[in-house]
Amino acid sequence: EVQLVESGGGLVKPGGSLRLSCAASGFTFSSYSMNWVRQAPGKGLEWVSSISSSSSYIYYADSVKGRFTISRDNAKNSLYLQMNSLRAEDTAVYYCARVHVQGDFDYWGQGTLVTVSS
């Protein structure tokens, strides 16, 4: 069974940093591109970042470029999101998601909540 389990969320002050993790199981992690998608409270979905299976291709939304860094460790079946210079508008549930065919997502984690507030 495919499972994606996020962790690392919490309360952080503006300007602070946080590192999210996503532990994958039930599939060959190293064969799939992965993404982070976020959802602010009561709002819609926003794509954040993507990384190819071998980390060769990495993309970011303009809203996080220069502040967030996506990475992965295929030996540990894990995906990461390093978030620096956090702002109030980064408050959201962060989901990791597996790419299905091209850029659609067939499996999602349960999400981890990041709250940026003083």
Add this chain to the structure above:
Amino acid sequence: EIVLTQSPGTLSLSPGERATLSCRASQSVSRNYLAWYQQKPGQAPSLLIYDASIRATGIPDRFSGSGSGTDFTLTISRLEPEDFAVYYCQQYASPLTFGGGTKVEIK
């Protein structure tokens, strides 16, 4: 960046009725790289349709996707109680973007 506009914002229907959800793109979505997701309260989204019209694994045939270019539609032929949720479209032809969502609520 391709902007996706979903309409209506809210659809109030009864179980058994047909639901038609629209997703309009600000520019043509190449190769019909468009997906639809369902999200229920407190849950992650789940994939319904990809490449505009292909049902994902395990999705009932009452869900169908159609359209090309800039206009796409998700149709639920007969609403079941478990179908009342929020639906999002997503394009993956250029930097990924999502529509704002359509809430299907019980009338």
